[in-house]
Amino acid sequence: MRPDLCLQNAGRRYGLRGPWVLRGVDLTVAPGRLVRVEGANGSGKSTLLRLLAGIDAPSEGRITGRPRTAYVPERFPPALPFTASGYLTHLGTVHGLSRRAAARAAGEWLERLGAAAYAETPMARLSKGSSQKVAVAQALLAEPELLVLDEAWTGLDTDARAELERAVAERTVAGGSVVFVDHDPRRLAGLPDATYAVRDGSLVRRASREPSPSGPQVTVEAQGPPDGRLPEAAHRTATSAEETAPGRYRLTVPAPHSDVLLRTLLTAHPPWHVVSVSQREDTSGSLR
Amino acid sequence: MTALLRYHAALLLRSQRWLPPLLLYAAFLGISVQAGQPVLDSLGYSAAALLPVAAWLARICVTGEPDAARGCVASAAGPARAHVACLLVALAGAAALGTVATLLVTLLSDPVASDHRTRVPLAPPAGPGCSPRWPAPCSARPSARSPAGRSFGRGDVPCRLCCWGRCCPWWPPALRRRRRCRAW
Numbered sequence: 503m504r505p506d507l508c509l510q511n512a513g514r515r516y517g518l519r520g521p522w523v524l525r526g527v528d529l530t531v532a533p534g535r536l537v538r539v540e541g542a543n544g545s546g547k548s549t550l551l552r553l554l555a556g557i558d559a560p561s562e563g564r565i566t567g568r569p570r571t572a573y574v575p576e577r578f579p580p581a582l583p584f585t586a587s588g589y590l591t592h593l594g595t596v597h598g599l600s601r602r603a604a605a606r607a608a609g610e611w612l613e614r615l616g617a618a619a620y621a622e623t624p625m626a627r628l629s630k631g632s633s634q635k636v637a638v639a640q641a642l643l644a645e646p647e648l649l650v651l652d653e654a655w656t657g658l659d660t661d662a663r664a665e666l667e668r669a670v671a672e673r674t675v676a677g678g679s680v681v682f683v684d685h686d687p688r689r690l691a692g693l694p695d696a697t698y699a700v701r702d703g704s705l706v707r708r709a710s711r712e713p714s715p716s717g718p719q720v721t722v723e724a725q726g727p728p729d730g731r732l733p734e735a736a737h738r739t740a741t742s743a744e745e746t747a748p749g750r751y752r753l754t755v756p757a758p759h760s761d762v763l764l765r766t767l768l769t770a771h772p773p774w775h776v777v778s779v780s781q782r783e784d785t786s787g788s789l790r
Numbered sequence: 791m792t793a794l795l796r797y798h799a800a801l802l803l804r805s806q807r808w809l810p811p812l813l814l815y816a817a818f819l820g821i822s823v824q825a826g827q828p829v830l831d832s833l834g835y836s837a838a839a840l841l842p843v844a845a846w847l848a849r850i851c852v853t854g855e856p857d858a859a860r861g862c863v864a865s866a867a868g869p870a871r872a873h874v875a876c877l878l879v880a881l882a883g884a885a886a887l888g889t890v891a892t893l894l895v896t897l898l899s900d901p902v903a904s905d906h907r908t909r910v911p912l913a914p915p916a917g918p919g920c921s922p923r924w925p926a927p928c929s930a931r932p933s934a935r936s937p938a939g940r941s942f943g944r945g946d947v948p949c950r951l952c953c954w955g956r957c958c959p960w961w962p963p964a965l966r967r968r969r970r971c972r973a974w
Contacts, residue, residue: 592797
């Protein structure tokens with residue numbers, strides 16, 4: 503079991519005498535946690551994320567328990583002299599994969615994000631959204647233990663946004679931690695284990711389950727063995743589980759977690775039978 | 791680290807930003823080094839020009855990557871390792887350039903000292919010249935002063951400065967003149 507990533511009284515300022523952007527930040531990110539960071543523009547969210555990602559060292563305080571980390575910046579410049587798959591292969595090897603594994607993972611992730619057609623396109627010719635997909639793919643291809651997303655959804659199309667949400671759900675279920683910033687309150691709504699706000703250079707924890715709108719939900723009906731108990735992992739993923747008949751459950755799960763729940767049910771021993779899957783209308787507005 | 795070095799080397803080669811320093815170096819050598827010139831003088835010129843070219847290459851390697859891409863690599867490998875990899879690639883580039891220049895200059899030049907009389911064996915100046923470039927003319931000194939046959943003494947420091955002066959055209963004339971008074 504890897505240790506938690508801990509920020510102890512961490513502070514950051516740019517330059518020796520610059521003003522403090524962040525000060526006295528205490529934060530613990532345990533494995534498997536999804537953490538949301540909020541704050542106004544220029545409040546220091548990105549600085550906090552750069553500290554978490556290990557790109558910058560804190561000017562005071564310390565960070566312990568650094569896991570294998572990947573970072574997705576908000577804007578990814580295409581001014582790199584590589585093709586998309588060439589760049590991803592290089593980054594995969596930097597993340598510790600072999601060249602062959604990196605090339606394979608690069609192809610898979612580009613396909614999942616809907617950019618497989620641009621795999622051999624030079625990055626200088628990619629659109630903003632496509633290069634953002636490359637940035638997301640480079641972070642996900644090595645299955646990092648800590649994923650830091652700085653407004654990574656900006657510029658992605660609807661399908662890629664949903665795919666990234668599912669990827670985040672997969673990472674947290676697989677024991678990785680994810681820290682993200684996004685200005686859309688419906689992003690991964692209802693899922694974060696903790697929400698923090700950066701205000702006046704310090705980090706404030708928001709009361710858990712404060713009025714955050716719940717995102718789109720998926721209802722799954724599953725049939726197990728007559729005296730079967732729901733697998734423990736499925737209990738953790740689902741927001742509600744209701745036994746309608748002996749061994750038959752109706753589970754409600756946030757949409758990004760639906761694939762994870764289905765995978766849990768179908769790979770359980772003995773495997774469960776999925777009777778139906780239906781998407782409930784989002785209670786807080788349109789589905790993004 | 792190998793992956794980082796490969797990534798930065800590919801970034802440098804594909805960006806083609808190595809071309810201006812290479813052209814500058816070639817132009818400088820073309821002007822200052824001529825076939826039949828004493829080998830130590832030529833090596834001095836090529837060594838002196840390599841320093842700014844190496845600095846330029848290091849700058850290209852460090853600034854060539856956009857900030858966001860740099861952040862991605864730094865979070866994966868650690869910022870210190872990413873930076874060291876940049877600098878190592880620049881060092882390797884400068885070393886390769888220096889080696890090629892040394893071999894070319896040694897082949898083109900006359901194996902004589904500046905007085906055009908004392909023979910200079912080619913191995914000592916070219917050998918050390920390939921790696922730490924600038925001491926090359928200095929380390930060739932023992933063979934040049936071998937007739938005197940004395941060990942390192944008080945007069946050697948100014949002499950060493952003199953041979954540096956030979957490498958550096960901007961060295962004060964007083965120091966450059968001293969080379970006449972000693973072993974050469």
